[in-house]
Amino acid sequence: MEASDLSGHISKRFNKDIEQLRSSVLSMGGLVEKQLQQAITAIVSGDSELGLQVANDDYLVNELEVSIDEECGRILAMRAPAAGDLRLIVAIIKTITDLERIGDEAEKIGFLASRLAAMDRPPDSYRELKNLGTHVSHMVRDAMNAFARLDVDEALDVVREDERVDEEYEAIQRQCITFMMEDPRSIKRVMNVTWAARSLERIGDHAKNICEYVIYMVQGRDVRHTRITDMAENPNDQ
């Protein structure tokens, strides 16, 4: 499926509906990207006000999810789409769920940022969280780009990135355990750091899910719970 296939309907109205739907998913993605970006900034710079603002703004993401969901239901009922269009709608319904979860995790990180801002800051000012956060927010961005461009290669790249994010998360966890053993007084703070890292790692998983939906949408293959090598094989090429 190509991007141009989406506008090949006889009913102009249907074309418009589908384009509109895609755009609203992408603008929801944009909002989630911004939330995540701000949550990471809040935690790294110790800005409690920004953290709370992220937490307060999560309702915007939720509202978008509900309205897009409703629109999907409407299109399913009125147009009874088939083939690529049906896959698109199904993929959108799943994508917005994951986007909303990413929003929730960003909300959590925002809360943690406001809590961490009130505690002592380590000398490296959460460099490892910053690295993981940058990595993950790039994944979310690339996943949304893959969704916009229906680009399977880009989607596969994001899926590959997820393994590295998992490794980074492991490393942070080990580091946190060491800190806690060295200085039990820091346990409260370090626990918050592990939770933030955990949220970031979950966001990586959600970005990966979105990419799997992109592959499903474009190629019609369900690649969930498969290995990356199987995922990269395109049966249509053979």
Added chain:
Amino acid sequence: MSPSARKFAISLVLFLLAGAALGWFYERPLVGLLLAALLCLAWQTRQLLQFERALRTNNFDKFRLGEGIWEQLLARIRFDRERGKRRKVAYRNLLREVRKSTDAMPDGAVILDTRNEILSCNRAASELAGLKRKKDRGQRIDNILRDQKLSSLVNDDDFEQSVEIASPLRDGEWLNCRVVPYGADQKLLLIRDVTERMRLTRMRRDFVANASHELRSPLTVISGYLDALAEDDDLPDQWHRPVEQMQSQSRRMNRILSELMELSRLESSGSASQDEVIDVDALIRKVVASFPQQADKATISIANASRVRLLGREAEIESVLVNLLTNALRHTPSGGNITVSWERAINGASLSVEDTGIGIEAAHLHRLTERFFRVDRGRSRDDGGVGLGLAIVKHVLARHQAELDIVSEPGKGSRFSCHFPADRLSLPVS
């Protein structure tokens, strides 16, 4: 009729006549005519087929079509084709030149159609904003650059504003985007890298904040000792006046520093939260009451106090009001009137302070909110003004999405109105 066409028609008629004459010789003129016509048809059919093949294979040399109208036709078509080819090359070169020059531009340019779909973009646009030139053609721009500010900029056809968005490619870089109308029903999105400018602005802001902060501690020591000196009974008489003056100047410096710090705080923070519900009516009464009525000053009165509430920071709105009132008092001679009002307007509400003072010349109006700007350089240094009041007002209002509107006429008075948008208002719960 061209000569070759006339020749063709004449020779056709002559040929048919010759056929008829030959038939007449054998006493069958009609058969002769028919035969001649058939012969003619066969010959022309062959020519036509050859001509078609020549056009199709684009090989004109192989077929000898003889002279006459067919050759004319062929020559005409060859000529047109050659010319078309030459024009194509010329256009291609021209296009390449245009492309080269747009690619050489340091700023990104994206051509959008009415539905904000990308028609084409230059190299800078793909390097700055990560657009893919082939793949993103036909894609809506806000699908790729997913920023709410940009999306409302292109969707509202706002050709006045520009927005700053974070670079989608590199962290910490900033892009300035603006839209200009282009061609028929098209738009041109211009993208410029403003990372350096943003960095300089931030540096300047940080510098002012840090410098004010650093200057404050030594000043505290100085004014502390000055206070102690002033209260010292052993101070020789000739020192009383200098110490007093030093005290008043150090207080003044202190005020400048705290206002500068307040300004940089306002500048670096984003939009004001909407948590606090401000009872503007009560606030006006409180602030006005804090200015004692003096015989040699203008009188302050309150008019049109609406009950609508404002959502924002009360302390900041209070400082706006205090600053505007202080300015009005300073520039209104005794006997004048100052009127404060808070009223509903179209799409919002406005808080205004109107005086019957000396007024401001129109030429100075646009510079009024600059820091340390003074209409009259000689005056007002001694009357306690710091020169930051209106700058603070401007920044507080910006944080509340409000606009400052100044109307003034020299000799008649001025009116400072702060217009707040409707989504910053709420009706009181009765």
